[in-house]
Amino acid sequence: MSTTTTALSTETARVLRSLTADEIVANRSTLEAAGIAAADTHYSYVGLVEPDKRELLAGRATPRLVRSFLIDMASGVSADVVVDPEAGAIVSHRVLDPSVDGAVPVVIKEFGYVDEVVKQDERWVAAMAKRGLTDLAQLIVNPLSAGVLAGDESGHRVQRCFTFVSTGADDLGWAHPVDGIVAMVDVVTGEVLDVVDHVDYPVPMEAASFHLESWRGPDREGLKAIEITQPAGPSFTIDDEGVLEWAGWRMQVGFDQREGLIFHNVAIGDYTAGDGIPVMRPVLYRASIAEMVVPYGDPSPQRWFQNFFDCGEYLLGGFANSLELGCDCVGDITYLDATVAANDGTVHVIPQAICIHEEDAGILWKHTDNWNGSSESRRNRRLVVSFFVTVGNYDYGFYWYFGLDGAIQFEVKATGVVFTSAYPGEGYQFATQLAPGLGAPHHQHLFSARLDTMIDGLDNAVDELEAALVPVGPDNPTGTGFTQLVTRLERESDAQRVADNAVNRVWRIVNPTVRNRLGGEVGWALFPEGKPPLLADPSSDIARRATFATKHLWVTAYEPAELYPAGDFVNMHPGGAGLPAWTAADRPVDTTDIVVWHTFGLTHFPRLEDWPIMPVDTCGFTLKPHDFFGRVPVADIPASTSDHCAPGHHHAGHDDMTPADAHHHHHGHEEDAGHSA
Incomplete structure (x- = not known):
């Protein structure tokens, strides 16, 4: 039997280690110096660009590169940019077409922003008032990724929003959905594109604050401590x-x-x-x-x-x-x-x-x-x-x-x-x-x-294995035989x-x-x-x-x-x-x-x-x-x-x-x- 040893050399480990703080800082500096990132730029994703493993395993020089998904939350323009942080250089810069490419992932600003925007919309306020919900401080607007955009939403960066009631800091808002109403928000322009009131369901109001002793009662007694120790340390x-x-x-x-x-x-x-x-x-x-x-x-x-x-x-x-x-x-x-x-x-x-x-x-x-x-x-x-x-x-x-x-x-x-x-x-x-x-x-x-996979090297294949009955016949006269089928x-x-x-x-x-x-x-x-x-x-x-x-x-x-x-x-x-x-x-x-x-x-x-x-x-x-x-x-x-x-x-x-x-x-x-x- 021959085997192929793994190529986890010191250099390979260095190239593949997690992104460092210094590289994140250098990435931002490079993008700002190039004029690609500015005050309204949000970094949706920043990650290591792993090299082609064939190059790496062959011992060829492979620089550490950083990939960023960016969005300008003032204009909505998003980009996919790769930087060489050590050299301070832009490797590639592609502006995205959301209708073809999709949009960069959700950024933190979108979570709190929709609550502020939706609560200023008269249609949503009226829908809440119809249900007797007039204390807006008790209402939580929950932003959710939009999925596929409808025809009139094309060109917008959309969050679809549900509403929940929270009667206080210790209340579990998930217990009180205001169901039937959806607000669609363009998180770039701050426009509420639509508020659709599909159906008026009563708001469930039974308390469910499991984290409070007043709700769940005192802790159960009789459970003894389990301690797991390794006196010599881990292995x-x-x-x-x-x-x-x-x-x-x-x-x-x-x-x-x-x-x-x-x-x-x-x-x-x-x-x-x-x-x-x-x-x-x-x-x-x-x-x-x-x-x-x-x-x-x-x-x-x-x-x-x-x-x-x-x-x-x-x-x-x-x-x-x-x-x-x-x-x-x-x-x-x-x-x-x-x-x-x-x-x-x-x-x-x-x-x-x-x-x-x-x-x-x-x-x-x-x-x-x-x-x-x-x-x-x-x-x-x-x-x-x-x-x-x-x-x-x-x-x-x-x-x-x-x-x-x-x-x-x-x-x-x-x-x-x-x-x-x-x-x-x-x-x-x-x-x-x-x-x-x-x-x-x-x-x-x-x-x-x-x-x-790299089972003893890079030349791998997959077989599908499954159990199969063998028909009664010369090879299986008693009918008790079964076998395993192998399909490449x-x-x-x-x-x-x-x-x-x-x-x-x-x-x-x-x-x-x-x-x-x-x-x-x-x-x-x-x-x-x-x-x-x-x-x-x-x-x-x-x-x-x-x-x-x-x-x-x-x-x-x-x-x-x-x-x-x-x-x-x-x-x-x-x-x-x-x-x-x-x-x-x-x-x-x-x-x-x-x-x-x-x-x-x-x-x-x-x-x-x-x-x-x-x-x-x-x-x-x-x-x-x-x-x-x-x-x-x-x-x-x-x-x-x-x-x-x-x-x-x-x-x-x-x-x-x-x-x-x-x-x-x-x-x-x-x-x-x-x-x-």
Whole structure:
């Protein structure tokens, strides 16, 4: 068997590290010096332009470039600009045509601005007065991304606005929607384009302030503390470039304002030679969650547009929580700050945005053998790298897990407050009633993982594996035989697939040029959860804008500019960008440099138990080595020790893995659960 070592050199790590504060400052200075940015310019997005990996891995010089999405909020003119911050030079400058390109993501100014503008509009004030709502200070105007623009909205930068009532500082406004009214605002001109009063529903007024003891009652008694400690420190190390090493894993951890966590050059040590010296073998060149969309399933006139792209429209990475007040990670935690750009182009540091820790993961392997009398078991542990965001009403935790057995798991933990509406009446088919007169529309949370694979090198391919019955006949006379079908996905048109749990459909990413010890192709398998993809008609606006979400799997030929599955500029885009546009070329994807895109997510029919605060619901996927190693890769894991085993239980020695560097900041013990918002 031959292997290709990963190219995570010092120079590669430098080129791919997260954007620095100095680069953000230099980017702003360069744009101002060139006259591209001025007093009314808002920086919608600022991020690193990653070089073509083929250039980088070949050792060619690759400067660090910064890409900015800009909008002049006085004129509405937006631009896509790339800067070389070290040279202080403009690399490219393109003015966008919103009718073709779409619009840059939402900027902070738009959130507060609409409240001020809408409350001065006579049509909206009259609609509120008709409902007996005359105290404007109690009314919250909620701006929402516009989706597809209507004909008379062309040329405008639009936010569609709902209204909620808040009776005081401690009230939960989501409990009191003023449903049936939508205000359309041009956030550049400050004009309220229209106020449409579709229907007059009573405003639900039952209190739901779950954060108050007066509402929920005293805390439940009887729960004893759980403490998790690592007296010798954690088993991982991380350096100043974000290179993280743990139990044979090596990867570079980065952060982006749009995608949040990004991993580069994920490699695993192959210890199966038995000499204790691992061979580092690459698995992923880059991994991230490149997009997420929350499509709502209530087609009523005031709600048809509710389809929110939290990456492409809102830049979820920039909404990362600071975990200073305690987080959901329990144990010995290392925190990392996230450095992003504020809307004025200056540096914005989110303290302790990333949480890294180890956690027990149950049994790794176990067997009691009745023939030879042996009894062995090993406990599993996993490395966890996570962050949490709050985008409007919902909170999402993004958790990447790396296991001793080579498994990579990703999990979203969705919580927060469900988006509310009025409940029209018994039998309404598009929403759930949560409280008297209060509804919650059915919706989905759909995510797209971008997995730039590098299984033992860049020549990769994807096989679809599924279970199949073998017909009764000479090969299966008893009818008990079944087999596994293997289908190679050869072109981009072949590689647009839907999961099917009924036949145990999984996708194995292989390197046909590298063989395992038995002569088979080495690979890793993607196990989908197989939950529903986008539940919208193909003719709908959202199906055109979020075409990526109509399939669980896409495979594309690698192209460095193809980063976001719904396109670069999702906000107010008419649709067709991203994966559907790229795959129209129908490029070959067999034994070449490929990117695997996986759609997964939740379909949420809200329950009474989801109100007023939603317990965590989860979704995700798993990647596992599939004929990658020559044998089980965890036979050498030492037995665990514990002070809490039953009397007389024998312990073997343990705890010989390297602790984390003590210099890394924000390192300490967390003993309380819960997450700061």
